[in-house]
Amino acid sequence: MTFSNLKLIKPLVLALDKKGYSEPTPIQEQSIPHILSGKDIFGCAQTGTGKTAAFALPILQLLESKKDQSKPRTIKALVLAPTRELASQISDNFLAYGHNLGISHCTIFGGVSQLHQVTALKRGVDVLVATPGRLLDLINQGYIKLNHVEHFVLDEADRMLDMGFINDIKKVIAKLPTKRQTLFFSATATPSIMKLANTILHNPVSVSVTPFSSTASLITQTVYYVKKENKRLLLKHVINNGKIEHALVFTRTKRGADKVAKDLNSMGVSAEAIHGNKSQGARERALKGFKNRSIRILVATDIASRGIDVDKLSHVINYEIPEQAETYVHRIGRTGRAGEAGVAMSFCTSEEMTYLKDINKLIKKNIEVVSTHPFN
Numbered sequence: 001m002t003f004s005n006l007k008l009i010k011p012l013v014l015a016l017d018k019k020g021y022s023e024p025t026p027i028q029e030q031s032i033p034h035i036l037s038g039k040d041i042f043g044c045a046q047t048g049t050g051k052t053a054a055f056a057l058p059i060l061q062l063l064e065s066k067k068d069q070s071k072p073r074t075i076k077a078l079v080l081a082p083t084r085e086l087a088s089q090i091s092d093n094f095l096a097y098g099h100n101l102g103i104s105h106c107t108i109f110g111g112v113s114q115l116h117q118v119t120a121l122k123r124g125v126d127v128l129v130a131t132p133g134r135l136l137d138l139i140n141q142g143y144i145k146l147n148h149v150e151h152f153v154l155d156e157a158d159r160m161l162d163m164g165f166i167n168d169i170k171k172v173i174a175k176l177p178t179k180r181q182t183l184f185f186s187a188t189a190t191p192s193i194m195k196l197a198n199t200i201l202h203n204p205v206s207v208s209v210t211p212f213s214s215t216a217s218l219i220t221q222t223v224y225y226v227k228k229e230n231k232r233l234l235l236k237h238v239i240n241n242g243k244i245e246h247a248l249v250f251t252r253t254k255r256g257a258d259k260v261a262k263d264l265n266s267m268g269v270s271a272e273a274i275h276g277n278k279s280q281g282a283r284e285r286a287l288k289g290f291k292n293r294s295i296r297i298l299v300a301t302d303i304a305s306r307g308i309d310v311d312k313l314s315h316v317i318n319y320e321i322p323e324q325a326e327t328y329v330h331r332i333g334r335t336g337r338a339g340e341a342g343v344a345m346s347f348c349t350s351e352e353m354t355y356l357k358d359i360n361k362l363i364k365k366n367i368e369v370v371s372t373h374p375f376n
C-alpha cells in the first residue's frame with residue numbers, strides 16, 4: 001500500500017516523501033479513504049500510530065479541492081486538542097504536509113500572550129488548531145467565528161474528558177455548523193467517550209488500531225523492584241550501565257519531576273523537567289533541548305508529556321508506576337514508534353505492586369522482572 005493508492009494528491013505525496021514516509025500506517029490506511037469521501041470517523045488510536053497524519057492529510061486535500069468555491073482565510077477546519085504540546089505538534093504536521101499547498105493555519109493555546117495569536121487570526125486562517133480554553137476565550141472576545149467550519153477534529157477525546165474539558169467541548173460544538181464532517185479520536189472507548197461520540201458524530205465509520213499489540217513486539221518491557229529511597233540511585237545505574245543516551249522519565253507529580261531532574265543533574269546527567277507549572281517558554285526550551293539532544297533526560301508528568309513526539313526515542317523509564325494501567329500504555333507508546341525498537345523500564349516499590357498487577361492484567365502478560373541490579 002502506498003499513499004498514492006489512497007488517492008492522495010501529488011503535493012501531499014511529495015511532502016510525505018520528504019518526511020521519508022513510504023507507506024501509510026494502519027490508521028491512515030483505514031481512515032483516509034473514508035475521510036476523503038466525507039464520512040464522520042470514530043477513531044480508536046493513540047499517539048504514535050500516525051493518527052495526526054490520518055486526519056491532517058485528507059483535510060488538507062479536501063480544502064485544496066474546494067479552494068475555488070470557498071472563501072480564503074476563513075476557518076474551514078478546526079482541530080481541538082487537550083494540551084498546548086499536542087496542539088503545536090498537530091500544527092507542525094499541517095505545516096509539514098501542507099507546505100506545497102497555499103492553505104494557512106494557526107495554533108492557539110493558553111499560558112502565553114494572545115497577541116501573536118490574535119494577529120494571525122486577523123490575517124485569516126483556513127485551519128485552526130486550538131486548545132479549548134483559549135479557543136472559547138478568543139471566541140468570546142470576538143476574534144474567532146466558527147460558522148464556516150466544515151471539518152471538525154476532536155483529538156485525544158479521552159484525555160480531554162480526564163482534564164475536565166467536557167463543558168468547554170460542548171460550548172465549542174454548540175458554535176459549529178450542524179452540517180460538518182466530524183473526526184473523533186480517542187485512545188480508549190469508555191462509556192463516557194462513547195456517549196460523547198454518539199452526540200456529535202453522524203453515521204460514523206469506526207476505525208480502530210490496537211497500538212499495544214502492534215508495538216508490543218518492538219518494545220522490550222522490564223520492571224525493577226526497588227525501595228523508594230533507592231530509586232534515584234537505580235535511575236543513575238540504569239542510565240550509566242545501559243549507556244542510555246536519551247530517555248523520557250515519567251513521574252507522577254510535578255514536584256517529583258523537578259526532584260528527579262535535580263538529582264540527575266547533581267549526578268552529572270543532564271536533565272530537564274517538564275510539567276504544567278513551568279512556563280510555556282521553559283517547556284518549549286526543554287523539549288527543544290531534548291529533541292536536539294543537548295539534554296539527555298527529559299523528566300515529565302503524564303499531562304505535560306501528552307503529545308510529546310520525539311523521533312527515535314529509545315527509552316521510556318517509569319520512575320513511578322502510574323495508578324491507571326492505561327497510562328502505562330500511553331507512556332511506553334512514546335518509544336517503539338513507527339516501527340522503531342524501544343525499551344520501557346519501570347521502577348516498582350512494594351506500595352506500587354497493585355498498580356503493576358493492573359498493568360500486567362491490561363497488557364495480558366507479566367512484564368519481565370530484572371533482579372540483577374544492586375538496589376534490590
Ligand code: AMP
Pocket residue numbers: 020021022023024025028046047048049050051052053309311337338
Ligand atoms: P502520531 O500518532 O500522529 O503522533 O504520529 C507518530 C509518529 O509517526 C510521528 O513522529 C509521525 O511523524 C510519524 N508518522 C506518521 N505517519 C507515518 C508513516 N506513514 N510512516 C512513518 N512514520 C509516520
